[in-house]
Amino acid sequence: MTTMVIIGGGQAGSQAIDTLRREGFAGRLVLIGEEPWLPYQRPPLSKKYLAGEFALERLPFRHRAFYDEHRVELRLGRRAERLEAAERRVTLDDGEIIAYDRLLLCLGAEPRRLACPGAQLSGVHALRSIADVERIRPDLRPGARLVVVGGGYIGLETAATARQMGCEVTVLETADRLMNRVVAPETSAYFAAEHGRHGISIVCGARVERFEGSARVDGVVCAGGERHPADAVIVGVGALPVTRLAQDAGLACDNGITVDEYCATSDPAIFAAGDCANHPSPHYGVRVRLESVDNAFEQAKAAALNMLDRRTVHDRVPWFWSDQFDNKLLICGLSQGHDRRVLRGEPAGRAFSVCYLRNGELIALEAVNHGKDYMAARKLILGRLRPDLGRLADPGIELRDL
Ligand SMILES: Cc1cc2nc3c(=O)[nH]c(=O)nc-3n(C[C@H](O)[C@H](O)[C@H](O)COP(=O)(O)OP(=O)(O)OC[C@H]3O[C@@H](n4cnc5c(N)ncnc54)[C@H](O)[C@@H]3O)c2cc1C
Structure with missing residues (x-):
C-alpha cells in the first residue's frame, strides 16, 4: 500500500489531505504536526480570536470526525526530528519511524526574533500560534501599554485589535512608512492616518535597541535613547521559512525549500508547499516565497495532485488580505x-x-x-x-x- 506522509498541520497540510482524499487516494495517509491542535486557520489569531470574539472551536478547518472518516492517521503534538531522504523515512521526537512513498513538507514559517538585549524578558511576545495568543491575551487588559515592534500587517492588525480591547498602543517601525515592503506610499499614509485616528501612536524610523525590565518588560528603548514604557510588547518583524529538517536531509533550500513548478523538491519523492516553499511563478517569471492563505491553499492542492502523478503546474496570481479596524x-x-x-x-x-x-x-x-x-x-x-x-x-x- 502506498504511504503518503505530510509534515506540518497548518493551512497547506490540511488542504493537501483534502485534495488527496477527494482525488481518490485510498492508501495510508499520515499527518505529523508539532502543535497539539487539529490543523487550524491563523488569520483570526491577530484579529477576532485575539479579541476573544471568535471561539477556539471555530479555528480548526475540520472536526476530528473528518480525519477519522477519511482514515488520516494523526500524529499531533509530535515533531518530525529527522528526515532520511535516501531511506524515505521520517523519525519523530518520540522515536517513531514512519516510512513513506511520497512526502509533503508544509512546515510554515516562524517569527523572526530580535537579537537585542531583553528580547527574552517575560511580556515580550511573538504571534504565530494559538499558544502565542494564550500568552498574549492576558496582557491586553484595558489601559495596558502595549508596544508593537514592526509596522507590517501582523503588527498593525494586532495593534488595531489591542486598541479595540482598550490598550494604549504604540507601533515602532524602522522604515519611514508602514507596510513599506508590500504597499504603496499612499496606502501606508492611509493606514497610518487610520491608526492615528483610533488613538494609536505610530513612530516610524524607530530602531529598537533593547527591552528593559527586571523580570518582566517595562520599556522599549530605541537608538537615540527614546524610551517607550510598556506593560507588554509584541514583536512582528517578519517570518522566516522553516527549513532545518529539509536542509539537514540535503534538500536544496534558498529562502525556503526550493521547489519546481510541480511543487517537487530536489528529491522527486518529496514535495513542499506553503510558507516554507520557494517556488517559480511562471506568470511573473521570478522565484517567490509567499506567506498567505491563498498560496498555502493553492500550492498544497497542486502538490497533492503531483504526489498522485497528475502533473499540475502551480501558477497563480497570488492574493492576500488584511483587516485593520x-x-x-x-x-x-x-x-x-x-x-x-x-x-x-x-x-x-x-x-x-x-x-x-x-x-x-x-x-x-x-x-x-x-x-x-x-x-x-x-x-x-x-x-x-x-x-x-x-x-x-x-x-x-x-x-x-x-
Ligand atoms: C497572526 C497571523 C495572521 C495572518 N493573517 C493572514 C491574513 O489575514 N491573510 C492571509 O492571506 N494570510 C494571513 N496569515 C498567513 C497565513 O496564515 C499563512 O500564510 C498560512 O498559515 C501558511 O500555511 P502553512 O501551512 O504554510 O504554514 P502554517 O499554517 O504555519 O503551518 C505549519 C505547521 O507546521 C508545523 N511544523 C513545522 N515544523 C514541523 C516539524 N518538524 N514537525 C511537525 N510539525 C512541524 C508548525 O508547527 C505549523 O503548525 C497570517 C498569519 C499569522 C501568523
Whole structure:
C-alpha cells in the first residue's frame, strides 16, 4: 500500500489531505504536526480570536470526525526530528519511524526574533500560534501599554485589535512608512492616518535597541535613547521559512525549500508547499516565497495532485488580505519590478486602489475598501491587460470595463 506522509498541520497540510482524499487516494495517509491542535486557520489569531470574539472551536478547518472518516492517521503534538531522504523515512521526537512513498513538507514559517538585549524578558511576545495568543491575551487588559515592534500587517492588525480591547498602543517601525515592503506610499499614509485616528501612536524610523525590565518588560528603548514604557510588547518583524529538517536531509533550500513548478523538491519523492516553499511563478517569471492563505491553499492542492502523478503546474496570481479596524486591504499580484503606479480614487474617500504596471502591463493591484476593483483586477492581471492609463486612473470607469 502506498504511504503518503505530510509534515506540518497548518493551512497547506490540511488542504493537501483534502485534495488527496477527494482525488481518490485510498492508501495510508499520515499527518505529523508539532502543535497539539487539529490543523487550524491563523488569520483570526491577530484579529477576532485575539479579541476573544471568535471561539477556539471555530479555528480548526475540520472536526476530528473528518480525519477519522477519511482514515488520516494523526500524529499531533509530535515533531518530525529527522528526515532520511535516501531511506524515505521520517523519525519523530518520540522515536517513531514512519516510512513513506511520497512526502509533503508544509512546515510554515516562524517569527523572526530580535537579537537585542531583553528580547527574552517575560511580556515580550511573538504571534504565530494559538499558544502565542494564550500568552498574549492576558496582557491586553484595558489601559495596558502595549508596544508593537514592526509596522507590517501582523503588527498593525494586532495593534488595531489591542486598541479595540482598550490598550494604549504604540507601533515602532524602522522604515519611514508602514507596510513599506508590500504597499504603496499612499496606502501606508492611509493606514497610518487610520491608526492615528483610533488613538494609536505610530513612530516610524524607530530602531529598537533593547527591552528593559527586571523580570518582566517595562520599556522599549530605541537608538537615540527614546524610551517607550510598556506593560507588554509584541514583536512582528517578519517570518522566516522553516527549513532545518529539509536542509539537514540535503534538500536544496534558498529562502525556503526550493521547489519546481510541480511543487517537487530536489528529491522527486518529496514535495513542499506553503510558507516554507520557494517556488517559480511562471506568470511573473521570478522565484517567490509567499506567506498567505491563498498560496498555502493553492500550492498544497497542486502538490497533492503531483504526489498522485497528475502533473499540475502551480501558477497563480497570488492574493492576500488584511483587516485593520473596519478597513479591508486586498492585494493581488506581485508588484515587484513595477515601473509605474496609478492611483484610482482618493484615499480621503476611504476607498481607493493602487495599480502597478510593468512595460504597460497590469501586474498587481492593492485595493483599500474596494472589493470591486480587486475582483476585476484578478482577472485583468491573469489576462495580462495593458490598460489605457487615462482610463485606468479614472475611478468613474469600472475596472472590469477596461
Ligand atoms: C497572526 C497571523 C495572521 C495572518 N493573517 C493572514 C491574513 O489575514 N491573510 C492571509 O492571506 N494570510 C494571513 N496569515 C498567513 C497565513 O496564515 C499563512 O500564510 C498560512 O498559515 C501558511 O500555511 P502553512 O501551512 O504554510 O504554514 P502554517 O499554517 O504555519 O503551518 C505549519 C505547521 O507546521 C508545523 N511544523 C513545522 N515544523 C514541523 C516539524 N518538524 N514537525 C511537525 N510539525 C512541524 C508548525 O508547527 C505549523 O503548525 C497570517 C498569519 C499569522 C501568523
